[in-house]
Amino acid sequence: MSPAELLVVDDLSVTYALPRGRQLIAVANVSFTVHKGETLGLVGESGCGKSTISRAIMQLPPPTGGAVVFEGRNLAHLDTAALRRARTRLHMIFQDPISSLNPHRKVRDIVAEPLAIAGMGDAEDRKRRVRAALENVGLDPDQVMDRRPHEFSGGQCQRIAIARALVTEPQLVICDEPVSALDVSVRAQILNFLEDMKAHYHLTLLFISHDLAVVKNISDRVAVMYLGRLCELAPSARLYEAPLHPYTAALMAAIPVMDPDRCRSPSHLLAGELPSPMNPPSGCRFRTRCPRATPHCAAHEPEWRETEAGHFVACHFPLVAPQGATISPARQP
Amino acid sequence: MNALADDPGHETASPVGATIPMRVRDRLGLRFWLPAAWITMVVVLAATASLLPLPSPIETDFTALSNWPDRAHWFGTDQLGRDILSRAIFGARISLTVGLLAPALGLGIGMLLGMTAGYFRGRVEIVIGAAMDAVMAFPGILVVLAVTAYVGASVPLLVILLGVLTVPTFMRVARANTLVFAQHDFVLAARAMGATHWRVLSLELLPNVMIPILIYALLVVSRIIVVEGVLSFLGLSLPAPWPTWGNMIADGQVELATLPYIPFIPAALMFLTVLSINLIGERLRARTDLRGSVL
């Protein structure tokens, strides 16, 4: 493993046992690497398993299959104390900033909690770190330390949550839909702010979202998920220029664009609904909604392969999109 | 120090309440303070009863049998010439001791079990749930009647019996609230930071579960006071001559037609006390609900 590889997710699977001996495979055989200093975006619709992956990385609960290797160590093999130490270098930011802060605790205690759990520093040192973290997220410590979360707006709560995530100066921060619950005008503030924090703390980010436009803006590389599996992974600009997986193309076509003249032919629309993860389609999981599906797709599961340097796809009939062409899932190979 | 001083997209926290609309001063009002004053008075009087210049609650004064309220005996005397004011105050001791300690016992055990069940789920929850169902299946009042009739009543026995009977409902309230709050991301966040289960339960969940359960406890207190009253009315609480509100009403009812004040005074005291507790509970619940909606 090269020193640039901060997090390696290898063949990760998460399975839930259901009543009557049935199984729900939430995430199946997912592998990706997050390099030091980059932002990896993880995109997919609800139920695709992207949040399950973030929890599996955090070992909450540990994955049922595969490995999560952080800074060269398999997190599943660490004992309690070592895992607790690793957690100071690996943090998480959640979607709903209000729900992620305990309404009955003061901001000073909330932000100091990671330090208290890890037993870092004495009271004086902790106080100094909390003040610094709050200042860095743009909040005045004297004004906010003794308040409780319900006295703040959603955007401010998200800043407090970010201060808590940064107080131990971690290496990797997993952002699970951090701006989805915020208003449009506040969303841009927090996104800019995450970029600032990334530069200031030399962070590596795993940025999970359902919003492709947001992910493209913040990520260096983007991975697309569908029904528990990775479909495509590519450098951000490349993915948007020339998506290879029909699902990526369909997701992009579905984004509302601020242009009243853009043609909206129904051919752009992805038909049907997400199949039940309890009973996923055979072969390629996307085939039930794919405009290019053939009997071959039902019989064989597509392989995860690299089509060009850094561009991975799992599809039997990837779109061959020439440079500069518009995206159309309807084009035949 | 501030890395973002020049960030144009910078949302600053303002010190003035006006820009933080959540901070609402909601007054509790007379509907809270009047009952609270009554409860405080009853508790203070009951606690300091032996220091007050009161005639003995059990000594009979044969010169003053069945006196209507007058200057010497503010609440009058009963058929045996005992001062009703004194008896009412000493009687409050029993009612309040049982009424507060029994729910406290039930709350303690119930909350422990309920939070454990709601947080860990799985087998723990099934076992605790089954145990609680078993307790609830007992016909509660009959058990209390049987045991007190057999062993003889005492304050500790009443507290334990009535306390155990309230455990299942406290457990359910605690479990339901734990289930709700355990869904919140702040619990996951604490786990992600490496917090132990004990730390999550005590620091993250307990403060949130405590408030609804304390408010529920107020309702239980008022119910236990009535239950204790019923037991002493039936002669199954503390034996005579020691007064409780219940046995005062029982003693007085014989001559209800001619001396109505004798049962009326303890009944009125009990009524006012129970009503006050319920009013306080209702007000507090409305208030926390309001904050809940803001959250």
Added chain:
Amino acid sequence: MMDAGLPLLEVTDLATHFHTQRGLLRAVDGVSFSVRRGQTLGIVGESGSGKSALARTIIRILSKRHTTTTGRITFEGRDLLTVSEPDMRDIRGRDIAMVFQDPTSSLNPVKQVGVQIEEVLARHLGLRGRAAQTRAIELLTSVGMPLPQERLHQYPHQLSGGMRQRVAIAIALACEPKLLIADEPTTALDVTIQAQILDLLHRRQKAHHMAMILISHDLGVVAGYTDTVAVMYAGQIVEQASTRSLFRNCRMPYTAALMRSAPNLSDPPHTRLRAITGRPPDMVLPPPGCRFEPRCDDATDICRNRRPALSASDADGTHRYACWHPVASPGASA
């Protein structure tokens, strides 16, 4: 595309004030607009801008005890604010229907889908039995529901979010309303399903020559499916124009800022977003002048002291905005 003659719905100087513990909250504060048959009006605003309160005022489902409503809502010549409650119940559902953000809470969880549709048919059209069932199947088919016959006997929780929203739309369209108000109909849904639902609403609206008010926080959603757009900020309409004119030539700094602040797919990664500073004002104590003034880069003294009126910008008079210092030329184009 547009009908001549009187508008179907005309809202004049409408104000909805909520009585809160802190004082009067001016959720809707002097709003005027009109919608014609066959036309779609988009209302865009952030949360708390008053767009949902406006929709709820029009169909009169706000609690009377806690709100004061003034102004006029003329629907087919009748003022909805003076119509009796029984008459209003007839109008609601039959003439004006509404689709809400969360189909989970707008559908009854303990009743089968078919029963819920048939109830509406019985209440407003007097359809019962066989006829009602046939019509329910037709409706479910028209909203693109697969296997409509089987869906009739399912409960809402057995359907996905997108399917539930389709049922909610089928119920709303059951009596072929003249006006459909869709309040953030796709906010709770995934992008691919959002596209399907918006497309469905658009097609039904065209097919029935119905008027529609599409409320959203997302300018992108509004861009593709509306004829005119009103942008709301802090309870007021701050800019109103034909959709094309708004996106090509917006004049109000808030609209421009809203367009700029969203990440754009055509920008390279790590493009710094042009965020709007601060956050919307407290609606109990709104700023005395222009309500966007505290967050506006171009604000001057006049903005602080005097509230700008909604005035026409161009010769045709359809593009109106409320601003002392409008954005000069085409502000932002997507």
